[in-house]
Amino acid sequence: MKTKEPSTLKVVIQPATGMDLDEMVALEQVSFSTPWSRASFETELWGNQFGGLFTARENGEDGHRGRFLGYICFWTVFEELRLMNLAVAPSVRRQGIGTRLVRFVLKYGASQSATRALLEVRSSNVAAQNLYERLAFHRYGIRKAYYTNPEEDGILLRLEPLVKIEGEG
Numbered sequence: 524m525k526t527k528e529p530s531t532l533k534v535v536i537q538p539a540t541g542m543d544l545d546e547m548v549a550l551e552q553v554s555f556s557t558p559w560s561r562a563s564f565e566t567e568l569w570g571n572q573f574g575g576l577f578t579a580r581e582n583g584e585d586g587h588r589g590r591f592l593g594y595i596c597f598w599t600v601f602e603e604l605r606l607m608n609l610a611v612a613p614s615v616r617r618q619g620i621g622t623r624l625v626r627f628v629l630k631y632g633a634s635q636s637a638t639r640a641l642l643e644v645r646s647s648n649v650a651a652q653n654l655y656e657r658l659a660f661h662r663y664g665i666r667k668a669y670y671t672n673p674e675e676d677g678i679l680l681r682l683e684p685l686v687k688i689e690g691e692g
């Protein structure tokens with residue numbers, strides 16, 4: 524049986540800044556049929572006291588910023604960690620970066636005393652559902668016709684309790 528080669532990418536996860544906006548907006552546009560606007564990212568960066576926005580980059584040489592790989596956005600609202608947005612650059616998908624970003628945020632949420640993580644995902648988005656289910660998220664409901672363009676149900680996923688996440692990411 525063919526086994527997958529481990530990724531050689533050195534990934535650094537850091538808080539997003541204004542310098543990441545162009546790349547986040549560009550990745551958002553190629554990743555979603557109803558992308559967030561630049562203003563939405565700006566709000567998450569500077570206008571939301573509950574919001575968190577982190578990027579994944581390749582480890583840069585000599586102090587230079589490395590290649591942009593992806594981002595994750597979340598809200599920590601008391602005991603609840605809400606995963607709001609996640610995307611990985613198409614050229615580096617299936618190398619564990621999405622999983623690293625989610626694990627990073629689960630650890631962060633647990634450190635902020637969140638006890639559960641929640642999100643919704645398009646019913647056709649098998650990639651994201653697989654990713655989350657591999658991290659032990661469970662389906663707990665469905666929102667009929669929640670999404671537009673195209674109209675689609677939203678699958679509600681939950682991880683509770685937020686167990687201690689070991690290892691990288």
Ligand SMILES: CC(C)(COP(=O)(O)OP(=O)(O)OC[C@H]1O[C@@H](n2cnc3c(N)ncnc32)[C@H](O)[C@@H]1OP(=O)(O)O)[C@@H](O)C(=O)NCCC(=O)NCCS
Nearest residue numbers: 554609610611616617618619620621622644650651653654
């Ligand atoms: C969903 C997304 C973030 C996954 O990122 P990624 O870095 O490729 O994910 P990972 O490499 O960590 O994948 C982990 C697991 O998820 C599942 N998965 C990921 N991509 C998949 C795909 N295209 N088809 C089926 N399963 C997939 C697999 O089980 C995978 O493990 P494996 O590669 O060992 O089989 C990425 O495809 C993406 O940016 N999609 C567009 C935006 C989006 O849908 N965001 C999520 C909104 S809820």
